[in-house]
C-alpha cells in the first residue's frame with residue numbers, strides 16, 4: 216500500500232467514526248406527526264377554520280390580521296378572535312356583506328345555520 220492509500224484509508228476510518236458518533240435519533244420526526252389523529256373540528260370551530268382562519272389567524276402572513284392591525288392601530292387586537300366586542304349580528308353582517316377586501320360569503324358557502332353556529336362560537340371565544 217502506498218502512502219496515499221494509507222492516508223485515504225485513515226480518513227475513511229475517521230469519517231465513519233465521526234458518523235457513528237452523531238447518530239440520527241430514532242423517531243426524530245415523530246413530533247411533527249403528533250396530533251394528526253386529533254378529532255376533526257366541528258360546528259362553528261370548523262367553519263371558522265375553513266373560511267376565516269386563512270385570513271384571520273395570528274401572524275402577518277394573514278391578510279385579515281394585517282388589515283385589522285393597520286385599521287385599528289392597536290385600538291383593537293389584530294387577531295379577530297381576541298376582540299371583546301363581537302356580537303353574533305355583527306359577525307353575520309360582515310360575513311354576508313364583506314368589508315373592503317374581505318369577500319362576502321354566499322349561503323352556498325356558509326349556510327344560515329352554519330353562520331349562526333359560527334357567530335355563536337366566535338362570540339363564545341371572547342369569554343374564555
Ligand code: HEC
Pocket residue numbers: 263266267268269270271278279280282283286295305306309310314315316317318320
Ligand atoms: C380573504 C381574506 C378574508 C377572509 C377569508 C375573511 N376575512 Fe374577515 N376581514 C378581512 C379583512 C382584510 C378585514 C379588514 C377589512 C377592513 O380593512 O376594513 C376583515 C375584517 C373582518 C371583521 C371586522 C370588520 C371591522 O373592521 O369591524 C370581521 C368581524 C370579520 N372580518 C369576520 C370574518 C369572518 C367571520 C370570516 C369567515 C367567515 C372572515 N372574516 C373571513 C379578510 C378576510
